[in-house]
Amino acid sequence: MRRYVPVALLVFVVYIVFSGSVSPYDIVIGAVLAVAVSALTTRFLVSDGGKALSLRRLANLVKYALYYLTVAEFKAHSLVIRIILSRDMPVRPAIVRVPYRAKNPYTIVGSANSITNTPGTVVVDLDTGRSVFYVHWIRAVGLDPETTYREILKVFEEGLSKVFE
Amino acid sequence: MIEEVVRYVGLAIVVAGCSVNLIGAIGLNRFRNFYLRLHAATVSTIGGTFYPLVGLALVAFSSSELGSARFFMGGVLLVAAFLLLMLAPAGSHALARATHRAGVARPEPAIADHLSEDRGG
Numbered sequence: 001m002r003r004y005v006p007v008a009l010l011v012f013v014v015y016i017v018f019s020g021s022v023s024p025y026d027i028v029i030g031a032v033l034a035v036a037v038s039a040l041t042t043r044f045l046v047s048d049g050g051k052a053l054s055l056r057r058l059a060n061l062v063k064y065a066l067y068y069l070t071v072a073e074f075k076a077h078s079l080v081i082r083i084i085l086s087r088d089m090p091v092r093p094a095i096v097r098v099p100y101r102a103k104n105p106y107t108i109v110g111s112a113n114s115i116t117n118t119p120g121t122v123v124v125d126l127d128t129g130r131s132v133f134y135v136h137w138i139r140a141v142g143l144d145p146e147t148t149y150r151e152i153l154k155v156f157e158e159g160l161s162k163v164f165e
Numbered sequence: 166m167i168e169e170v171v172r173y174v175g176l177a178i179v180v181a182g183c184s185v186n187l188i189g190a191i192g193l194n195r196f197r198n199f200y201l202r203l204h205a206a207t208v209s210t211i212g213g214t215f216y217p218l219v220g221l222a223l224v225a226f227s228s229s230e231l232g233s234a235r236f237f238m239g240g241v242l243l244v245a246a247f248l249l250l251m252l253a254p255a256g257s258h259a260l261a262r263a264t265h266r267a268g269v270a271r272p273e274p275a276i277a278d279h280l281s282e283d284r285g286g
Contacts, residue, residue, distance in 0.1 A: 019237065084191055117210075125261075140277070
């Protein structure tokens with residue numbers, strides 16, 4: 001039963017933020033929608049309700065989001081903007097293997113999204129059998145797995161592992 | 166007082182986002198091949214769209230002359246920004262993957278292409 005709470009909460013919060021009002025009408029409609037959507041989709045989305053409701057994991061998610069949206073994005077943007085505006089455009093493009101260690105699908109998708117959302121790196125493909133992302137990297141510092149993992153994936157995977165693993 | 170501060174922070178984010186958008190457009194023209202252009206497109210999506218949406222939400226929340234409609238407008242902008250952040254990488258990834266599979270654009274110049282090596286190409 002507890003499994004159904006996280007999806008319902010998420011739907012309710014999104015509805016209230018989207019409608020921007022806390023009138024009785026909106027609260028009732030939001031609650032009805034939350035229960036209906038949660039009943040239909042929870043079995044595809046949540047396997048461990050306790051994990052999804054843990055406050056410590058939520059705090060880690062907020063911490064990760066704050067770090068990602070300020071420091072990580074700023075660094076990546078400034079690198080690509082400097083390349084675009086420089087006269088000779090010093091790129092060193094390569095499609096490199098980046099090994100990942102995560103097992104949970106949420107961590108894998110979250111890290112792949114984080115990589116693609118930072119300018120300078122795009123996940124071109126992934127091989128779930130070998131646990132490898134293939135990443136197009138605009139300025140490749142090195143090609144061996146240790147370097148690519150350290151430079152591209154490490155902070156994202158470590159941050160998200162504390163939330164989802 | 167606090168409303169003024171929030172409004173000007175929001176406007177500053179919008180102005181910065183517009184400049185980043187312009188730089189992304191310049192990059193889209195200057196880069197040599199498809200994969201490099203994808204990075205310039207990411208600059209425009211995140212720096213040029215996500216952050217300005219958040220900035221506009223701040224402007225909307227601080228506009229008290231709108232009455233209760235400001236929470237509706239700000240909320241819509243925040244939800245749109247969140248959805249963009251979750252869904253934009255799926256589009257970039259789909260473009261890159263399809264292009265590499267079909268081989269319509271070679272990732273050249275490149276110092277290595279491990280994906281083609283592992284596919285035996």
